[in-house]
């Protein structure tokens with residue numbers, strides 16, 4: 001099948017439902033684009049796995065995306081973005097890291113210090129600190145990882161969220177009191193209101209918008225923007241499809257046009 005490059009979908013991937021927060025931003029910014037989402041809920045959370053295991057899972061998803069001939073791939077997962085250099089150079093499709101987008105966004109804001117909440121894997125990688133330091137040398141980054149918030153949200157256990165988030169913010173405040181905190185896991189913006197309740201006065205940054213902007217700019221620069229089309233959303237998951245439908249509705253994305261269960265490879 002030979003589809004004109006600009007008419008191909010944008011691929012969006014995550015370990016679970018969290019990347020739908022990036023779909024939300026892409027839909028706002030690029031309503032004419034078709035989106036193909038893969039959420040690997042059968043294997044979520046990724047953040048507590050080994051690097052080798054995560055890369056194996058990621059390469060299966062990238063193979064799927066390239067078979068479907070997407071024109072660009074949004075890694076709507078911070079944990080996976082920390083391993084960008086391990087998989088992106090070998091692929092022929094342009095791949096966009098949410099951690100890079102978030103670090104650039106922080107640099108543009110001219111902050112005095114910043115907080116970060118994220119998975120253990122993302123925290124241990126030190127990538128946020130490195131990318132922020134490259135652009136803002138010496139800017140303090142206070143990090144507090146969260147062992148199970150991504151899986152709690154992926155399994156829809158919302159009753160556990162307030163205590164979990166409060167404890168996460170207490171761990172962060174034990175290190176410093178930044179006015180701005182990056183939601184460094186794409187699952188966390190689903191419960192941004194709980195973070196705001198746990199830390200009044202703090203501004204929580206959702207990097208999804210910055211990543212969607214990066215993709216829009218790249219498509220525009222390369223003449224690949226889709227026009228005069230109602231963008232569709234196809235959601236594929238290794239987990240329970242009904243949960244993805246509910247999350248799409250919760251985030252105001254609306255019903256996916258196609259929703260199917262599939263295990264990779």
Ligand code: DGL
Pocket residue numbers: 014015016018019044045046047048076077078079080119122150151184185186187
């Ligand atoms: N949404 C993923 C992230 O941004 C969650 C990772 C996980 O599965 O632990 O890091």
